[in-house]
Amino acid sequence: MGKYGGMSVQFEGLDKLFRSFNVSKTKARNETFKAVERTVKKAQSNSKSLAAVDTGYMRDHINTQPTESHGDVITGSYESLASYSGYQEYGTRKMAAHPFMRPGTKQAESFFYQELRRLLSV
Template sequence: MASVGFDIKFDGLERLYEQFDVSKEKARNVTATAMKATIAKAQQTAQSIVPVRTGYLRQNIVVKPVKISGDTITGEFVASQADYASYVEYGTYKMRAQPYMRPAVADAQPFFYSKVELLLKG
């Protein structure tokens, strides 16, 4: 079964630096910093709510380095080393889903925007 992973992407640095009247480089750096914090928060949330039997799944929710490509900043976290990660997240016909990655992403999105705003204003 495929691993469970999520990308959180931010497009639109142009709009961001125009709105806050900052250089594109500062907007990129602030956004990358906010993305790192957001992915760490998502990882922490997922690890706190994932069902635990042995701890292997929780220990293997990992963060990958933030990628910057033009005006797109991408953060990724995955539970790829546990081959049963997707069974837990999505369920099977024999067991109910126990989502832990999707709620973590949903929780992290508003955090990202507030972190960017805080960093740009400060």
């Protein structure tokens, strides 16, 4: 997770997913890894488009982290490195929230499932 704010997408229970598709476990794992990578990039793009822009610093510093695979857990994440990102995302007692990370991630959710269906169809 980022120093100032980030979102992490973690998909667990891959064995159950692999069984639901008629593909080998290796192919399913590799394609799921690709789907997570693409979904994180989609979430990053969404969040950048939703970010409040004054100087463009916050938007320009929403970065992805390398996708990781540890056994049956594949994790992809992205973060906003602007020190004021949390204030924008959640607001303060003097300023309304202007969420951009959570909605960006939520918008990418359906993309993940579409990618899995596309990549794992045989």
